[in-house]
Amino acid sequence: MIKIDEYVDIRNHCTLKIGGQFRYFTVVETQSDIQEVINFAKEKNIKIFILGGGSNLVFSSTIVDALVVKIQIKSFEIINDTDEYTDIKVGAGENWDAFVGRTVDMNLSGIEALSAIPGTVGATPVQNVGAYGQEVKDTIVSVEVLDPEAGSIKTFLNSECEFAYRDSIFKNNAKNKYIILSVTFRLSKGEHKVPDYPGVKNYFQDKGIINPTLLDIRKAIIVIRSTKLPNPVEIPNVGSFFKNPIVTTQVFYSLISSTGEKVPFFDVGGDKVKIPAGWLIESVGFKGKDFGEISVYQNNALVLVNNGQATFADIEFVRNQIIRAVKDKFGITLETEPEFV
Numbered sequence: 001m002i003k004i005d006e007y008v009d010i011r012n013h014c015t016l017k018i019g020g021q022f023r024y025f026t027v028v029e030t031q032s033d034i035q036e037v038i039n040f041a042k043e044k045n046i047k048i049f050i051l052g053g054g055s056n057l058v059f060s061s062t063i064v065d066a067l068v069v070k071i072q073i074k075s076f077e078i079i080n081d082t083d084e085y086t087d088i089k090v091g092a093g094e095n096w097d098a099f100v101g102r103t104v105d106m107n108l109s110g111i112e113a114l115s116a117i118p119g120t121v122g123a124t125p126v127q128n129v130g131a132y133g134q135e136v137k138d139t140i141v142s143v144e145v146l147d148p149e150a151g152s153i154k155t156f157l158n159s160e161c162e163f164a165y166r167d168s169i170f171k172n173n174a175k176n177k178y179i180i181l182s183v184t185f186r187l188s189k190g191e192h193k194v195p196d197y198p199g200v201k202n203y204f205q206d207k208g209i210i211n212p213t214l215l216d217i218r219k220a221i222i223v224i225r226s227t228k229l230p231n232p233v234e235i236p237n238v239g240s241f242f243k244n245p246i247v248t249t250q251v252f253y254s255l256i257s258s259t260g261e262k263v264p265f266f267d268v269g270g271d272k273v274k275i276p277a278g279w280l281i282e283s284v285g286f287k288g289k290d291f292g293e294i295s296v297y298q299n300n301a302l303v304l305v306n307n308g309q310a311t312f313a314d315i316e317f318v319r320n321q322i323i324r325a326v327k328d329k330f331g332i333t334l335e336t337e338p339e340f341v
């Protein structure tokens with residue numbers, strides 16, 4: 001029998017520590033718990049909202065009129081093991097970073113650069129989590145979901161997930177439609193790549209490490225991230241608040257000539273470039289700017305931090321200020337990365 005709480009303080013369930021109350025809230029640890037959840041929602045005629053670790057969500061300061069279901073389904077199963085790779089099916093409620101650590105210990109590569117990202121395994125396909133040149137889309141074989149409407153289980157193959165930069169079908173056409181139960185990853189036993197990022201290269205140079213192991217890479221990423229991203233347990237935040245805009249090279253070159261700025265970029269192919277949103281925000285003078293309840297993080301302009309008592313209106317105000325300033329100077333409209341609920 002699951003326990004359903006009412007009027008639960010949202011701030012205890014999200015890393016930004018902003019929000020009012022969940023009308024109903026429950027935690028599920030098994031697939032069979034979910035049927036009870038579905039019955040309750042039907043009985044109350046209320047929608048279901050799925051929550052992982054709450055590290056990519058910005059909640060309103062009012063009541064979220066839903067049954068919020070925190071997924072804590074745990075499992076770890078090797079379903080295929082060859083000379084080249086291992087397929088692992090992982091429960092949606094497993095902690096992502098603990099899973100990454102476990103695969104690195106098994107000497108399997110593919111997700112080591114995604115170390116220290118908060119949240120659950122089940123949330124990673126939703127925004128195709130990525131960092132330091134790796135994205136989960138490159139290792140995901142399939143995503144197993146439950147359709148609460150139909151009461152049936154369905155498997156999305158990688159090709160059906162419509163993965164893109166910080167995006168997937170679960171953020172678009174299938175948004176809030178399925179409960180992700182497990183994700184199957186294919187991790188490699190072959191040679192691994194060292195992330196081609198100056199910070200990572202400098203780290204290994206300083207340490208005198210010539211051929212970094214998977215564990216060396218994991219450790220490097222953890223150290224580098226700790227200097228650029230505030231620990232949400234100490235300073236409430238949701239990581240990068242904005243996506244890095246992708247524009248055509250034509251737009252990019254006209255932007256350089258109109259602003260006269262040396263705008264950094266990464267070639268992403270298809271005649272397009274990605275511009276670091278943090279650089280754009282820094283260029284309009286917002287890095288470290290204190291707005292009272294919300295600040296732009298001093299070490300990383302991409303991160304907004306809650307100074308303690310911020311409300312949804314406070315974060316929305318700062319978001320709009322940043323979007324307007326960047327638009328005025330560069331003609332680019334920044335898009336937010338976390339989901340607003």
Ligand SMILES: Cc1cc2nc3c(=O)[nH]c(=O)nc-3n(C[C@H](O)[C@H](O)[C@H](O)COP(=O)(O)OP(=O)(O)OC[C@H]3O[C@@H](n4cnc5c(N)ncnc54)[C@H](O)[C@@H]3O)c2cc1C
Nearest residue numbers: 050052053054055056119120122123129130131180238239
């Ligand atoms: C300090 C910090 C650093 C971060 N760094 C990165 C980074 O480098 N790269 C990156 O991509 N992200 C990053 N993030 C964002 C965030 O950690 C990831 O998006 C993470 O995958 C979210 O996991 P979660 O369990 O907290 O999901 P939540 O925030 O709880 O949910 C996110 C979305 O997924 C849905 N969801 C969650 N679980 C399920 C499920 N089982 N079934 C169906 N839908 C589900 C939710 O409904 C919601 O739409 C960072 C966040 C912080 C705070």
